[in-house]
Amino acid sequence: MKNWIEAFSVIDFISVGILLTAVAMNAFRRLESCVRTYTVNSWLLSSLIAIVAFMIGETHLYIAAALTLVTKGILLPVFLRRIVKQMKVTHDVEPYINNALSLTISGILVAVVYASLSVGIFVSGFSKNVLQISIAVILIGLFIMITRRKAITQVIGLLFMENGLFLAGFSLTFGMPTIIELGVLFDMLMGVIILGIFAIQIKRVFTSSDLDKLTILKG
Amino acid sequence: MDPESFLSIGAFCFVLGAVFSLVPFRKGKSLLYLLPALAALNFAAAGLYLAFGEPANILSFPISSVFGFLFCGDALSGFFIIAISVLTFSVSLYSIGYTSSMKHQGLMGFLFNLFILSMIAVVTSGNIVTFLISWETMSVVSYFLVTIDRDKESAKAGLLYAVMTHIGTAFIIVSFLLLYAYSGSADFAGIRASAAGFPLEIKSLVFLFAVIGFGTKAGVIPLHTWLPKAHPAAPSNISSLMSGVMIKTGIYGIVRIAVDVLGKGPEWWGIAVLVVGAVSSILGVLYALMEHDIKRLLAYHSVENIGIILLGIGASMMFRSGGLYNLAAVALIAGLYHTLNHAVFKGLLFLGAGSVMHATHTKNMDDMGGLMKAMPYTGLFFLVGSVSICALPPFNGFVSEWLTFQSLLLGFSSASVTSKIVSPLGGAALALTGALAAACFVKAFGISFLGMARSGHAEKAKESSGSMIAGMAVLAVLCLVLGVLPGVVTSILSPAVYSLTGAVGPTSAMSFLHIDETAASLSPAMILITMAVMSAATLAFVFVAGGRRKLSYGDSWDCGIPALNARMQYSAAAFTKPIRMIFKRIYLPRRELRVSYILKPFFVRSIKYSGEITPFFEKFLYEPATDVIQKIAGKVxxxxxxxxxxxxxxxxxxxxxxxxxxx
Incomplete structure (x- = not known):
């Protein structure tokens, strides 16, 4: 089994899958698709952790994989979908720049990350590609936050960044202690719930979930 | 008793006063000001001990190996403690009556006690950290006192004050950090011990930053802008303390750092201080002349008097670097003596102004007039203060300005050409300042207290309460005592001056001063006696030679106009018109005359005249600076x-x- 995984470089494939789902975020127009992409991204992350756990035989990584699956793969998507439904109006993403340009810029970001992290002390561990991929996912998450108007897309961008961070930490340390993983996941769950409530409130107060309207708050 | 126990009893009284002020009751609350008065007596005793005794550690409370709280006193601190406590005592008495009808009585009492305690802490701080903490406490507390009325004017003045004082503190911090970096010690004593080995440029940098930082608090031109705004905004007992002693902590800082800690410096240090002093004194009095707001007028006079004090201190530094130690001692005594004198008479004048404002509800002198009849005691004490600030014998301002003159004129005997030129110029500046100050107080006293009442408020004015009169009386008597017995003050000062310059300065007895270099002597008691004898003789002569005549009372001659009224009197603006014309290059006056006619050019319906002077430093220094900052801020x-x-x-x-x- 282990040989089989190594022979087909399953780890690299899953990592690339994570990167591709992040890049694909740029191409989707509907909020529902974005949430679905995030779900796929989280499942891939979870399965990656599980496989690495199997490869090196660490029990606490199984727990991390299970937790990731439950929170990021199930709870958060359900919650996000409910928010999207509550927003009612258009389910369009409304980006500032068109999809082609935004895909191009994501590509450039990935290239920059690969170029700048190809040498150095970090290139080690179970797969030398995982770190680059994780950093690229973080940047793409941030980029999504910048280019999307709606408050809910900000939350999804943030979640992508978090997945990227998780992956980066995981690739360097083979998973943090379980208690820290638990804390981070719980934090994120709370964070997203609060952000969701905010998004609904913003929608209610400004009769739009467009974050551009927030500039009038500046003194 | 030793100074430590006096100081702790005093500090305890202040804390007690502060705490009780916050207890919510109103009846008789102003009697709590007896506590700071009591504390002031204790501090005065401690100050006397310190002024004559050995330097003493009062309280030390180490926090880490480098920093900690350290309070200690030497002769110089002792002198400033005396100055603070003298004024505190009378202002506390005055406050009993003055604050009895105030709105924020409890807060006022709390801040009042804290304010004085923080000033004492400043002059007794033994290391950098203690000094800065005390200094900032003093600044913040005084900010709250300035804005205690919570109206728009005081909020604006308070903001300006807070900004300026923090700019000053920034400079002080830089200068202290330089001292710390080069000496490795945070104690003033340790820094003093190693200061001789510093590179000269570092010493000069420390000196410059200290003078700018402390000069901001002292209110030297051009860093004075907060002073004429903040002092009038504060309640009068507070402006009295601020002008009387708080700005003197700036002088203390300059003396402590530039004279004491850094030791003998190059000649240009002294010349710089001297020039700053000369400019401040002349411009201060010139701007004071143009003010019609009695408290702003007094505030500008504080700028002037700080200038006079710095003339003495600058001359002292200059002579010290030239090796003329005895002259340096004379000049330093002159500066410090004037510090005490200014605390007493400017305190008195602000209290007087407070009484007048309490009675007339106006700060504008053009709405006063004729107050001498309604408020004879306040008028008398204000007159004593005015005569003192004009440096007329037998009051105290005369002695210190005489000493300053002597030391400046003696600059001729200096070896250096620069000081030969600079010191007589300083003397000339002082002479001009003295004359203008006299003109200004003729105006201040004459317009407010003499003549006819210029407004309904002034007509209805009543004499202030007993405690307010008592507070002023103490200071008025002190004006006379310090003027007649200069030997007492010089003997209090001589240990401090000896430790700073290594010379004793003038030889003195109770009421006698003698300076060896010029063979000039002064005996104010003799002047007093001569004045008394001469006036008695003149009166006697008139009485005898004039014979008995019948006295008849009548109105002033009115050129045949049916009734004299208050609007025919000399106004404050009219009185100073000649000076405004002479110094128009400095004032840059603008005036506007709007006449509307019924039939041109003979029948006039109304004439509207308004005139103002250009506030030079605000317009040409501060406005461009704030503009630049705002532009950058806008870009950012x-x-x-x-x-x-x-x-x-x-x-x-x-x-x-x-x-x-x-x-």
Whole structure:
């Protein structure tokens, strides 16, 4: 089994899958698709952790994989979908720049990350590609936050960044202690719930979930 | 009893006063000001001990190996403690009556006690950290006192004060950090011990920063802008303390750092202080002349008097670097003597102004007039203060200005050409200042107290309460005592001056001063006696030679106009018109005359005259500076657009750049 995984470089494939789902975020127009992409991204992350756990035989990584699956793969998507439904109006993403340009810029970001992290002390561990991929996912998450108007897309961008961070930490340390993983996941769950409530409130107060309207708050 | 126990009893009284002030009751609350008065007596005793005794550690409370709280006193601190407590005592008495009808009585009492305690803490601080903490406490507490009325004017004045005082503190901190970096010690004593080995440029930098920092608090021109705004905004008992002693902590700082800690410096230090003093004194009095607001007028006089004090201190530094130690001692005594004198008479004048404002509800002198009849005691004490500040014998201002004159004129005997030129010029500046000050107080006293009442409020004015009169009386008597018995003050000062310059200065007895270098002597008691004898003789002569005549009382001659009224009197603006014309290059006056006619040019319906002077430093120094800052701030503000996406964009760009250039 282990040989089989190594022979087909399953780890690299899953990592690339994570990167591709992040890049694909740029191409989707509907909020529902974005949430679905995030779900796929989280499942891939979870399965990656599980496989690495199997490869090196660490029990606490199984727990991390299970937790990731439950929170990021199930709870958060359900919650996000409910928010999207509550927003009612258009389910369009409304980006500032068109999809082609935004895909191009994501590509450039990935290239920059690969170029700048190809040498150095970090290139080690179970797969030398995982770190680059994780950093690229973080940047793409941030980029999504910048280019999307709606408050809910900000939350999804943030979640992508978090997945990227998780992956980066995981690739360097083979998973943090379980208690820290638990804390981070719980934090994120709370964070997203609060952000969701905010998004609904913003929608209610400004009769739009467009974050551009927030500039009038500046003194 | 030793100074420590006096100081602790005094400090305890202040704390007690502060705490009880916060207890919510109103009846008889102003009697709590007896506590700071009591504390002031204790501090005066401790100050006397310190002035004559050995330097003493009062309280030390180490926090780490380098820093900690350290309070200690030497002769110089002792002298400033005496100055603070003298004024505190009378202002506390005065406050009993003055604050009895105030709105924020409890807060006022709390801050009052804290304010004085922090000033004492400043002059007894033994190391950098203690000094800065006390200094900031003093600044913040006085800010709250300035804005205690919570109206728009005092809020604006308070903001300006807070900004200026913090700019000053920034300079002080830099200068202290330089001292710490080069000596490795945070104690003033330790820094003093190693200061001789510092590089000269560092010493000069420390000197410059200290003079700018402390000069801001002292109110030297051009750093004075807060002073004429903050002092009038504060309640009068507070302006009395601020003008009387708080700005003197700036003088203390300059003496402590530039004279004491840094030791003998190059000649230009002294010349710089002297020039700053000369400019401050002349411009201070010139701007005071143009003020019609009695408290602003007094505030500008504080600028002037700080200038006179700095003339003495600058001359002392200059002579010290030239090796003329005895002259340096004379000049330093002159400066410090004037510090005490100014505390007493300016305190008195502000209290007098407070009484007048209490009675007339106006600060504008053109709405006063004729108050001498309604408020004879206040008028008398204000007159005593005015005569003292004009440096007329037999009051105290005369002695210190005489000493300053003597030391400046003696600059001729200096070996250096620069000081030969600079010191007589300083003397000339002082002479001009003295004359203008006299003109200014003729105006201040004459317009407010003499003549006819110029407004309904002034007509209805009543004499202030007993405690307010008592507070002023103490200071008025002190004006006379300090003027007649200069030997007492010089003997209090001589240990401090000896430790700073290594010479004793003038030889003195109770009421006698003699300076060896010029063979000039002064005996104010003799002047007093001569004045008394001469006036008695003149009266006697008139009485005898004039014979008995019948006295008849009548109105002033009115040129045949049916009734004299208050509007025919000399106004404050009219009185100073000649001076405004002579110094128009400095004032840059603007005036506007609007006449509307019924039939041109003979029948006039109304004439409207308004005139103002250009506030030179505000307009040509501060306004351009704030403009530049605002422009830069406006540019920087573009970064903060309020758009969440832009902010996130900054983060992304930073991250990408870090990735590219960081790896």
């Amino acid at each position: 503000r573009l970064l903060q657009s309020g758009s969440l996406h832009l902010y996130l964009g900054y983060i992304l760009i930073t991250l990408v750049l870090l990735l590219i250039f960081g790896s």
